[in-house]
Amino acid sequence: MPTIRVSPDNVEVAFSPKANILDTLLDAGVPIDHLCGGRARCSTCRVFLLEGLSNVSERTEAEDAMATKLDFPPRVRLACQTTLADSVRLRRLVLDKTDVLLASQLGTPKLAGPAGREAEIAVLFADVVGYTKMSEALPPFDIVHLLNRFFSRTDDVVARNGGIIDNYMGDAVLALFGLHGEPDPALSAVRCGLAVLDVASELSHYVERIYRLSFGVRVGIDFGEVVFGVMGAGASARETVIGDTVNVASRLESANKDTGTDMLISDAVYQLTGDAVTVGERHELDVRGKLGPVVAYEVLSVDDPSDQDE
Numbered sequence: 001m002p003t004i005r006v007s008p009d010n011v012e013v014a015f016s017p018k019a020n021i022l023d024t025l026l027d028a029g030v031p032i033d034h035l036c037g038g039r040a041r042c043s044t045c046r047v048f049l050l051e052g053l054s055n056v057s058e059r060t061e062a063e064d065a066m067a068t069k070l071d072f073p074p075r076v077r078l079a080c081q082t083t084l085a086d087s088v089r090l091r092r093l094v095l096d097k098t099d100v101l102l103a104s105q106l107g108t109p110k111l112a113g114p115a116g117r118e119a120e121i122a123v124l125f126a127d128v129v130g131y132t133k134m135s136e137a138l139p140p141f142d143i144v145h146l147l148n149r150f151f152s153r154t155d156d157v158v159a160r161n162g163g164i165i166d167n168y169m170g171d172a173v174l175a176l177f178g179l180h181g182e183p184d185p186a187l188s189a190v191r192c193g194l195a196v197l198d199v200a201s202e203l204s205h206y207v208e209r210i211y212r213l214s215f216g217v218r219v220g221i222d223f224g225e226v227v228f229g230v231m232g233a234g235a236s237a238r239e240t241v242i243g244d245t246v247n248v249a250s251r252l253e254s255a256n257k258d259t260g261t262d263m264l265i266s267d268a269v270y271q272l273t274g275d276a277v278t279v280g281e282r283h284e285l286d287v288r289g290k291l292g293p294v295v296a297y298e299v300l301s302v303d304d305p306s307d308q309d310e
């Protein structure tokens with residue numbers, strides 16, 4: 001009977017020519033990672049063919065793309081994309097106990113799933129202007145007080161616009177729209193962004209009066225694909241998003257410094273929001289990690305002001 005001998009587990013598993021290596025090993029209880037769920041979108045199921053290279057299937061198109069990207073040698077294969085014609089001996093390349101523990105934590109039911117999932121969403125980044133100066137001028141407890149005042153109002157407007165707060169990072173907020181299929185995520189994010197600016201404007205009066213300091217916020221919004229999954233381990237594991245869309249939203253937020261604006265949206269957001277949003281100047285920005293300029297627009301206003309009662 002044709003088999004797969006697996007290192008370092010030292011097990012031998014019978015296989016069907018119809019099943020791929022990943023499914024075969026999982027059915028046999030071999031703890032092989034598969035974070036994208038077997039779609040050739042990660043490389044955690046990779047194996048090294050110790051013997052029987054001629055018995056494995058050709059790379060699929062999807063595997064070929066990943067192999068090119070990560071420069072796999074011929075003996076490194078994605079288990080989820082590979083079937084067998086005869087016996088092989090292979091080594092799992094995600095190996096140690098930490099990897100296995102991590103994989104099992106990723107599968108806990110409260111989380112997004114063992115693989116995380118892809119989604120097309122709007123990502124909003126908001127950051128406090130002049131935070132460093134503020135934190136030098138004020139005692140830390142006052143900074144905590146101010147930020148919490150800002151965050152609690154922001155939390156409210158994000159929720160009212162159908163978004164969720166993904167994370168607070170120091171003085172910054174990352175909010176997501178459309179993660180659970182809510183309609184018009186780009187437009188909701190723009191509405192929310194303007195509402196966040198209103199929150200900051202109201203708060204600035206308070207900060208000026210109490211502390212004699214100015215307070216403002218900058219916002220950047222992009223729309224695109226992200227992977228929503230679990231980061232971290234053990235009790236600190238949490239769901240978050242990863243992807244270029246998050247980076248671009250963050251870069252747009254900081255680009256407001258150069259453009260002299262409070263809120264920039266990407267061209268993708270602009271295209272999705274159509275006539276509902278009135279924009280100002282168009283900017284072409286150099287964004288680290290992007291080939292070519294990123295087109296961005298300042299937002300002046302958005303339709304349906306009854307949705308932005310902040």
Ligand code: FES
Nearest residue numbers: 034038040045080
């Ligand atoms: S499980 Fe992600 S590539 Fe195979």
